[in-house]
Amino acid sequence: MPLGLYSRGDDAPLPLVGHYPELVYIYNDSAMENICRLKVGGEQIPPKYDTGMFRTWDTDGAYILGSDTGIEPFNMSMPVLYDGNAPPYLAPADVYRTSRSMRTFEKGLVNLNYNMTWFFPVDSGFFYLVRLHFCEIYHGITRVNEVVFTVFLNNQTAEEQFDPIAWSGRPGVAIQRDYVVMVPKVNEAKQDLWLDLHPYKDSKPMMYYNSFSNGVEIFKLSNFDDRNLAGPNPSQSFVSGSDVKPHHVAQFKKSSEKLKFIIIGCGLGTVVLPILLCLVLFRLKVIRPRKVMSWCGLAVHTPNQIEKAKKSSFCSHFPIREIKVATNDFDEALLIGTGGFGSVYKGSFDGGATSVAIKRANPMSHQGVSEFETEILWLSQLRHANLVSLLGYCNEDGEMILVYDFMDNGTLYEHLHLRQRDQPPLSWIQRLEICIGVARGLHYLHTGTKHRIIHRDIKTTNILLDHNWVPKISDFGLSKAGYPSILITNVKGSIGYLDPECFQSHKLTEKSDLYSLGVVLLEILSTRPAVIVGEDDEHVNLAEWAMLCFENGNLEQIVDPNLKGNIVEECFELYLGFAMKCLAERGVERPSIGEVLQNLVLAMHLQKKGGVVPDGNVQRNDNSGLQGYSDLTPGVEFSEIMMPVGR
Numbered sequence: 001m002p003l004g005l006y007s008r009g010d011d012a013p014l015p016l017v018g019h020y021p022e023l024v025y026i027y028n029d030s031a032m033e034n035i036c037r038l039k040v041g042g043e044q045i046p047p048k049y050d051t052g053m054f055r056t057w058d059t060d061g062a063y064i065l066g067s068d069t070g071i072e073p074f075n076m077s078m079p080v081l082y083d084g085n086a087p088p089y090l091a092p093a094d095v096y097r098t099s100r101s102m103r104t105f106e107k108g109l110v111n112l113n114y115n116m117t118w119f120f121p122v123d124s125g126f127f128y129l130v131r132l133h134f135c136e137i138y139h140g141i142t143r144v145n146e147v148v149f150t151v152f153l154n155n156q157t158a159e160e161q162f163d164p165i166a167w168s169g170r171p172g173v174a175i176q177r178d179y180v181v182m183v184p185k186v187n188e189a190k191q192d193l194w195l196d197l198h199p200y201k202d203s204k205p206m207m208y209y210n211s212f213s214n215g216v217e218i219f220k221l222s223n224f225d226d227r228n229l230a231g232p233n234p235s236q237s238f239v240s241g242s243d244v245k246p247h248h249v250a251q252f253k254k255s256s257e258k259l260k261f262i263i264i265g266c267g268l269g270t271v272v273l274p275i276l277l278c279l280v281l282f283r284l285k286v287i288r289p290r291k292v293m294s295w296c297g298l299a300v301h302t303p304n305q306i307e308k309a310k311k312s313s314f315c316s317h318f319p320i321r322e323i324k325v326a327t328n329d330f331d332e333a334l335l336i337g338t339g340g341f342g343s344v345y346k347g348s349f350d351g352g353a354t355s356v357a358i359k360r361a362n363p364m365s366h367q368g369v370s371e372f373e374t375e376i377l378w379l380s381q382l383r384h385a386n387l388v389s390l391l392g393y394c395n396e397d398g399e400m401i402l403v404y405d406f407m408d409n410g411t412l413y414e415h416l417h418l419r420q421r422d423q424p425p426l427s428w429i430q431r432l433e434i435c436i437g438v439a440r441g442l443h444y445l446h447t448g449t450k451h452r453i454i455h456r457d458i459k460t461t462n463i464l465l466d467h468n469w470v471p472k473i474s475d476f477g478l479s480k481a482g483y484p485s486i487l488i489t490n491v492k493g494s495i496g497y498l499d500p501e502c503f504q505s506h507k508l509t510e511k512s513d514l515y516s517l518g519v520v521l522l523e524i525l526s527t528r529p530a531v532i533v534g535e536d537d538e539h540v541n542l543a544e545w546a547m548l549c550f551e552n553g554n555l556e557q558i559v560d561p562n563l564k565g566n567i568v569e570e571c572f573e574l575y576l577g578f579a580m581k582c583l584a585e586r587g588v589e590r591p592s593i594g595e596v597l598q599n600l601v602l603a604m605h606l607q608k609k610g611g612v613v614p615d616g617n618v619q620r621n622d623n624s625g626l627q628g629y630s631d632l633t634p635g636v637e638f639s640e641i642m643m644p645v646g647r
Contacts, residue, residue, distance in 0.1 A: 001053060002089055003028060006129065006219065014129075014180045018156030024180040026129065031222035033229050035122055038063065038216045040133075041072035042098030051089040060100065060216065065117040065450065073212075074098040075137040078172050085167070086133075086174035091215055096135035096174050101212035102199070111209040113440060113597050115152075115196040115448055118216065122193045123231030125185035126220050130195070131178050133215030134164045136171040141208065149211035152196035153181045155383035161200050180221075189232040192450065193218070316392035323347070323394050323401055327358055337411075339461070341371060341477060346406065356391060357407065361400035371477030372400045378453060378476045386441030388464055388474040407472060409465035416460060416527045425562040430469060431524045432575075432604045437471035438463055439597040442517060445473075446510045446593045451481035454508060458516035459497045459530065460523055480508060496530030496541060501587050511587030517596065518582025522546045525575070527560040543583050550580055570611040574603045 007030060008014060013023035038060045039045055045057035080093040102111045122128060130153060141147055144166045151159040158179045167175050183193055197211035222229050326347035327334055337344040342362035348355050361372060372393075379390035394401040409415070412434060415426055426434075438458075445453040456478040464472045478492050486508040491498070497519050499512035519530050522542055530542045549557050558576070559567070578599050584590045606612070 002087070005089070006032060006131075008178070014178055015158075017153045017158045017179050017181045019182070024127065026180075026221065031229055032129065033220040035128070035218040035220055036063070036120055036216065039095050039098065040213045040215055041100040042074055042094070045092055045094055049092060049094070051092055053089070057092065057095060057215070060118065063118045063120060064100070065119060065448070071102075072098065072100050073137060078137055080135065081173045083168075083173060086176045090174065090176060091133055095133055095215045097137060099135070099137060099212045099214045102210050110598050110601070111199050111211075112201055113443060113594070113601070115198045116211055116213070117197075117448065118195040119192040119450060120195070120218055121190050122183055122218070123220065124183055124189060124191050125232065126183055126223060126229075128181045128183060128193060129178065129217075129219040129221055130158075130181055130193075131176055131217040131219075132195075132213060133217075134167075134175040134177070134212070135173065135214050136164045136168065137214075139171050141165060141171060147208045147210050147212075148200040150198045150200055151177070151179075152194070152198065153179055154183070154194050155196075156181075318392045318394045318401070318403055320394050320396040320399060320401075322349075323358060323399075323403075326356065330360065339475075341475075342400075347403070355406035357404045359402040359404070369400070372402070374479060375402060375475070375477050378479050378481075382445075382449065382453075384441055384444045384448075386437045386471055386473060387444070388472040404474070405466075407464035408467040409469060411461050412463040412465060412471065412524075413460035415465070416523060417529055425527075425560070428563050428566050429604075429607065432571075432600065432607060433469070434463070434465070434471045435521060435524060436597065436600045436604060438473060438517065438520065439593060439600055441471070441473040442513055443593045443597050445479075446513070452510070454480050454486070454510055455513050455516075456480060456508070457493055457497070458513055458520060459494050460520055463520070494530075496543070499587070501585065509587055510593070511590045514582045514587075514590045514593060514596070517593075518579050518590075519543050521575070521579035521582065522558070525560065525563075525579070526558050527562075547580070547583065550576070568607050568611045571603045571606040574599055574606065 007026050007028045009027055010025065013025045016022040016024050037055055037057055039057040040060045042059070044059050047054035047056050050057070074097055076094070076097050078097055080096045082088045082090070100116065102114060102116055132151070136147070142165065144163055146165065148161050148163045150157060151162055158181075159177065162177070164175060165171075181193060183191060195216065197213060199209040199211050201209075220229060220231075324330070326349055327345045330343075330345060334345045334347070335343055336346050336357070339359075342360050345358045345360065346355060347358040372395075376390070376393050379388070383389070388407070389405040391403045391405065393403065415423075419425060442455065442458070445455055453476075455473065455476065457475055458473070462473065462475040464474050466472060480486050480488075488502075488506050488508050491503050491506060493499070493502075493512075493516070497516040499515040501515075502508055502512045519542060522528075523530055526542070526546070528542050528545075532540055532542070546558055549555065555576070556564070559572075578591065578596055581589075581591050582596065
């Protein structure tokens with residue numbers, strides 16, 4: 001093994017992902033354990049075809065998330081060029097001749113809604129060296145800023161604008177990028193280390209929104225405190241899930257000879273192994289940060305409570321005394337809302353410098369411990385721009401309290417239905433941006449997470465708006481994980497948004513969220529609540545009323561009067577058509593969240609470009625999921641509610 005193949009020494013420390021400006025030093029005497037060595041795309045490379053070190057380069061199929069795994073371009077005749085960044089022994093040339101990239105679309109805009117994601121099971125409580133291999137194998141990509149993407153490791157930004165051509169200079173040149181990730185200690189012995197690649201949205205020219213990878217290597221680094229590579233014992237659930245059968249265990253217990261053998265072996269191991277480990281590990285030197293180690297072996301300054309919660313991949317525990325200080329002992333003057341779970345207060349930390357939303361459970365509420373635990377379970381694992389961030393919780397003194405980032409602009413419901421007279425209504429562009437953000441959040445839950453989450457309570461009161469009007473989906477107390485469907489005993493949800501098919505069959509699928517989203521889309525368009533109490537029966541339920549207007553051609557009644565004359569006709573057709581598709585009676589007839597997201601983005605394009613359809617983005621047929629409203633109900637006059645093309 002060449003010196004410096006994985007070690008960097010004093011001259012080239014590595015950044016600690018998510019903890020800038022912390023640096024990590026890896027020396028030749030550091031102990032390392034290979035977790036995986038993957039050739040991304042293509043076939044496995046056996047040891048005899050390595051660069052002389054007899055390494056096996058496995059395929060990545062067992063690690064990539066989801067069925068939509070992109071495409072696998074290859075160029076097996078391409079000469080691979082090595083430079084100082086990537087010496088020839090770094091990896092075989094065939095690693096760089098294949099890759100996995102996102103699915104390509106005309107203009108590439110759809111790729112902005114997706115990540116390419118890999119999961120790697122690793123031991124908790126260690127630092128990991130992650131080496132990524134890149135090589136642009138497409139000769140048509142020759143300029144800087146044509147393909148730029150962001151690298152995320154464990155939901156933290158490792159590199160925001162990685163441009164392979166900027167690093168290599170031209171196609172066919174091998175590149176390596178090294179990062180160090182800290183996987184904190186948790187109750188579980190194993191957890192997943194995530195790798196996400198996402199197209200950078202400000203790429204110029206705006207042609208190739210894409211990301212790709214050619215290879216991945218991950219190494220566990222010896223623990224700083226204990227100076228060893230020994231992982232924690234497997235959890236009980238892991239043991240029970242092994243291949244050992246109960247009758248094998250019984251036979252094993254009946255064998256006195258085997259018992260004697262194990263007892264003797266354990267005795268020798270207890271005495272001999274610690275001595276051997278001490279001898280082997282005595283001189284090992286591992287990560288050498290510049291500051292004193294503190295949390296999970298990480299060298300950082302002691303942050304305040306909020307900074308610590310935001311930096312952690314898992315939510316923090318807040319002492320009740322800090323919660324009371326932040327809310328002035330739950331002062332009613334700081335009350336900003338109430339719900340099924342309880343009351344929400346505006347709190348402040350750091351002398352008022354940081355605002356948070358503090359949700360305090362009502363002890364008389366039906367939404368109790370189960371919803372409290374579910375909220376913590378999901379939001380402590382999820383990180384997305386369109387999901388509310390859970391900073392922590394408190395469960396002292398009989399309290400169940402959740403702490404979130406504060407959303408300056410409140411709920412979407414307030415801006416649609418409780419607007420003050422001096423407050424301008426949301427513009428159509430603002431509403432489209434909110435719809436796209438909500439769809440992106442739902443798309444992440446349905447396709448971008450390991451366990452595929454069904455939210456179950458999508459509604460305008462659970463859509464929060466930050467200071468930049470970015471929507472955040474909140475309230476995961478009813479969420480469930482599992483695909484393709486879940487049989488439930490108790491149907492839960494909100495009246496007006498609840499999927500009728502789920503109510504009748506007790507079968508929960510991701511299409512239940514699509515029904516709720518369809519109601520939200522209508523609510524945003526019409527500014528009518530999902531349920532209107534006191535009107536005639538046919539007007540009580542927004543979905544049923546809108547469907548009646550839709551079938552009768554009374555479209556002007558569905559549109560908020562504040563929007564009349566401001567919506568491009570083609571945009572309206574696409575938007576309303578898909579809202580109605582989401583409300584289909586049978587879940588199988590509803591579109592996927594990916595289709596809805598794609599067409600909301602297209603609707604925004606149509607609105608901004610005055611109805612001009614980008615080439616290759618719309619296919620007018622029933623199977624595409626892009627059937628417009630005018631195809632369903634031809635001959636309807638739009639002049640009263642549409643903005644003329646070109647205005």
